Amino acid sequence: MSAVAGVLDCRPVSTVMDLERLGTLYPYPLSFMRCLVRRIMTEGWSITRTKFELDADGYGDAVYKIDTGNDTFNFVIFSHYLDSEDRSDRVIAEAWDMTATLCAGDLTDDRLARLKANVPLQEAGRVDCECFVLTRANKSSRNFNYVVDCLVQGKQPDVNLIAKVGYLFRTTAVYGSGKFGMADWEKVCHRYPDFSRPFMGEMLACFLIRQFSLELADWVAVNRAPETAATLSNDIKRYFGIGNATGLGMAPYLINHPSLISNWIHVKEAALSEVIQKGKPDASALDRFHAIGKKAIQHLLEISTDNIDQNQLNKSARTEAKTVLDWVQSTKLSSWHNLIEYCSQNMGVETQELINSILLEVHKDLIIGLEEKLSVNEVYQLKPEMSLSKAKNIIETAYDWALSTDYSDASAFETFWYRSEEKMEPRLGQRSKDIGAEKEMLLGIAWAVQCCYDDLQDYCAKEGNKSVGEFVFHYPKHRYILRRVQTMADTAFGEIRANVLDEGVLPIQLLRCKLSFFGVGKFDPKSKLWVRNTMFQGAPLTSDMGKPFKDDWFFPVMQSNG
Amino acid sequence: MAETITISINEFRALLRKAFEGLYVHEQDYNQLARLVIWLECRKLSGIKMFLEAEDGPGSRWDLNLNELDSGEYFIEANGMSLLCFNDLACDLAIGRAKNSGMSIVHISGAMHPEVIAASVARCVRNGLSACAWWPDEDVEVANLASQEAGQAEPMMCRVDLPKSYGGHIENVTLVCAEKLSDLESKYRHWFSYKDEDYIASDMLSSTFTQSLDNGLTLSMESYKRLCHCADRVLVEATEASRRGAGA
Structure with a gap:
């Protein structure tokens, strides 16, 4: 139930449950990455780099310690040399630029040695039952080399160029739930309350890969030109996300967990209903709606894909969203229900769902409480x-x-x-x-x-x-x-x-x-x-922790250089 | 010391699901079969051993007959099948009848691995019923009993002397469940006198499960490899054509 x-x-x-519509959904304030970042930024977590034993080319071991206030965890990374011919997003790949695990418990020398012997093997290795995420990532060679070259020359990369990809590393698998000897989900969600909501551990692993990728670029550049190298500006760092390649493996999960998926959809629909009923389209809300709407249109414009269908969808969503913004400006809305009705009668499904996500952002304060309903037994x-x-x-x-x-x-x-x-x-x-x-x-x-x-x-x-x-x-x-x-x-x-x-x-x-x-x-x-995508683009950095947080990193758009 | 491997319950579940799927394709509810083996193994009741014994011989060959007696009791002739493979179907009959009529009795004859019925007792209780089951012991005058009342977390298991007045077939497995504990007590449980030396208390079963969840399950490498071999039956040969049907 x-x-x-x-x-x-x-x-x-x-x-709601029509697959064509579900295939157009956009992230919203209760998406898991948003939940994680809110938690990190508002609950006083600290993330500290406790080990960074890399050679000049960036190969070696690194550890990030995560203190949540409830517990301490470690994210253990092994950075490897990988021949470009062996770099593959496919599940069947057997070597990666970096491999990592998120684990609880002390990190003794013996344990680290065991992890070092197994984590780089991924599916072919065995980790211990205090580990709860196992992952790997590959470099976006084009972006990584370009960024390092710029830094070596003492300058910042051109955001117009990096925007085409938007990340330095791309994850190709993020495993949890007891695979390869790791802790069972039941254990994780009962023992570690910080990770008791769906995919929180997996999301944190991706967030930390992003952090590592940014620090790695700085490290390699500074080792190549110790006297003159620049480090990435924080604005540009924030614009980098972590890439992801997702294939067929995720599809059976949706079909085999209907109760979980149904609940996620129910929470989103309940949130939308809450906003339509309780959110008022007053001047302040309308301002926010327009600002977020414009940002969303710009975000869609900046998406770079060779896929003709996706490009067409993005283009029509931009055009229609602009029409919606104009309509809202010229109409005296008595309730958001008018907007939803207008969109359902005049706009395509993709635009309808885009507008829903924008509306949920406008009134996110009304729905944040639903976050705790995302788990289901x-x-x-x-x-x-x-x-x-x-x-x-x-x-x-x-x-x-x-x-x-x-x-x-x-x-x-x-x-x-x-x-x-x-x-x-x-x-x-x-x-x-x-x-x-x-x-x-x-x-x-x-x-x-x-x-x-x-x-x-x-x-x-x-x-x-x-x-x-x-x-x-x-x-x-x-x-x-x-x-x-x-x-x-x-x-x-x-x-x-x-x-x-x-x-x-x-x-x-x-x-x-x-x-x-x-x-x-x-x-x-x-x-x-299969689809490539970007995670955590626009999200805060670990150096932003402890600073004021606005939870406004959705629909990330390019910042001008510097 | 034999080589072992530690795996999580979820990994074990996935492996068993594939192993059962490899055995029965989609002719059975292999998710439920996997859950049953896990339930047994997490309580150190030899789930894997029974699965491997069953899959390798007549224990898994489907050959069941169901009769409903005039008394309304069910009678299943198992013809040598392992109870592991149809325990939940027997339990479905018991729960369905008890929920609709207040009480149910299922007799099972000729089943391999009769002790699996303890899992049915626990499942009946998870459905809000009280239940007990007994099955023959090597000692012909003694039966094994699993019993659990509504609200208890796990069944207790012990050996019992059979009453002189017992009119059933001693060689059968019998599962009784009832909506009211008093019905169960008055009709059956008072028959038995307990032999405490073999008693497994319900909290012992509960703690072995928690240990399995915390530390994973330790399997002999031989059992693990045999399970993997069974699970590999679901895999399809890789060809150039098949690679075209792959994503990232």
Whole structure:
């Protein structure tokens, strides 16, 4: 059951859970990166570099100590030489420019030696059960070398040039939740309250990779020209984020954690509802709306991507957002509801969601309290006592979208998802021509629901209205989908409404949905299967900790040099 | 000393899910099967050993018959299958009937690994019921009992003398659950006299679980490799064509 109450005032479920819409979501004040940075900046955390034993080229070990007030943690980094030919964003890569782990507990020499022997191996290594994030990143060679060259010459890099990429390092995987010997999520969330909300540890790891990447550029430059090298100005440092490459691996996560995803969406919708009901479009709010709107348009303009579709989406969102700003200026709004209605009638889905995020920023004070509702205890428990007629009814009402998928059309069933023997990498296959369909992952929820519904009807016709427990004894293959259906029917927003087996499925829509909840921006799709993006661009630096904080680093835009 | 590996519960869960998926493809609820093995292993009740015994032989071959007796009790003929593979289905029957009728009894005949039924007792209680189950011991006059009342965190397990008046088949596994503890007490539990020397208190089960969560589970490398081998059945051969279906 969702932790957030009140769904009546939210948008219709069929609108919200449509995958095409979910694939246009923008970050908002409760995105996880925003939550983390607010926590770091307002709860008096300290982050100290306690080890930086690198050679002149930047290879060696570094440790950042994080004191949250509740606990002390260490982020342990190993920086390696990597031949450019071996630099790859793919999961199947086996070497990286840097590898790191976030861990609790003392960092003795013995432990550090064990970590040094294992962390650089990533999936092939084993870490201890006080570690809770394992990650790696590669340099953006173009940007890193350019920035270092500028610093060596004693000058700052040209922001127009660095804006094209926006980061010095790019993460290619961030593992948590007990993988490779690390601590279980249950342990982390109970033992370390600072990381008890979704993905807080993973977000901190990315934040610290960014910090390291900036300090590394300074270090390499100053070692190359000790007398004359400049260090990056703080304004430029803030403009650098940390890159990220996200592929298919994230998509199964969304489908396998429907309760969690449904809750995140419920929180966002509840926040939007709160703002529409309680936020007043008075002069001050309208000023903020215009200022943030202009910044958002500029942010979209600065996104550099070769993807034609994304460029077109960004362009039309900019144009439409400008129209919306003009309309707001020329209209006397009595409530924000007028704006939402205007957008839903006149603007594309991408712009509607952009305007929603802007509105949530305008009134973020009204919604910050919802942050604590983002966690949910995921339990998908069968209710065997339920009658089959009730189960059937639930499917017909909550899963009508699944029943309406026409699987007699072969294209609706053409895609299958599987794990490759190469590092268990998730991949997509075409059923009509590729091998492996017999080993497909169970991700086709609409298909599974239809199969279950058909058998349930047949069973009822023969046996009468028995219980779900009796049905699944005879049809154990439907037990999983039935407990999922029973669980999700109790949630406010239910499942993502998509047939991911369709020939035309766009996994990047799933990726963008999840990444928006992380707070990721600047989506740069590289195909329909993976996307590059930027995290923490515009965020404070560790040197900003302890200073006044405005929580206004969203929709980052270029600063002029110096 | 045998080589071991320590893995987290979540990693173990993922490995087991794939192992069960490799065994049954999508014909079973492999997430639930994985949870069951974890429940047993975290309480040092030999979940992995049972899985490996079952997957390698007739214990995993699906061959179940269900009958409903005139008394309303369920009777499952397992034909040598491991209870590990269908424990939750038996438990579904028990919970469903108890919630709808106040009480339920499930008899299971011919099952390998009868002690798995202890997990059903715990699951019944998580569903707000009280439950007990017994199954045969090597000593024919003695039964093993798992019992848990609503509100208790874990079942207690012990060996008991069977009452002279016991009319059931001693070789069967029997699971009884009821909405009211008094129904369970009056009908069954007073039959047994406890043999305290083999008693496992519920708080002992609880503490072994907490230890597993804190420190991970230690598996022999041999068991781990066998589990990985089972899990690898879900992997698809890599080809140039398959690489085109990969993201970053």
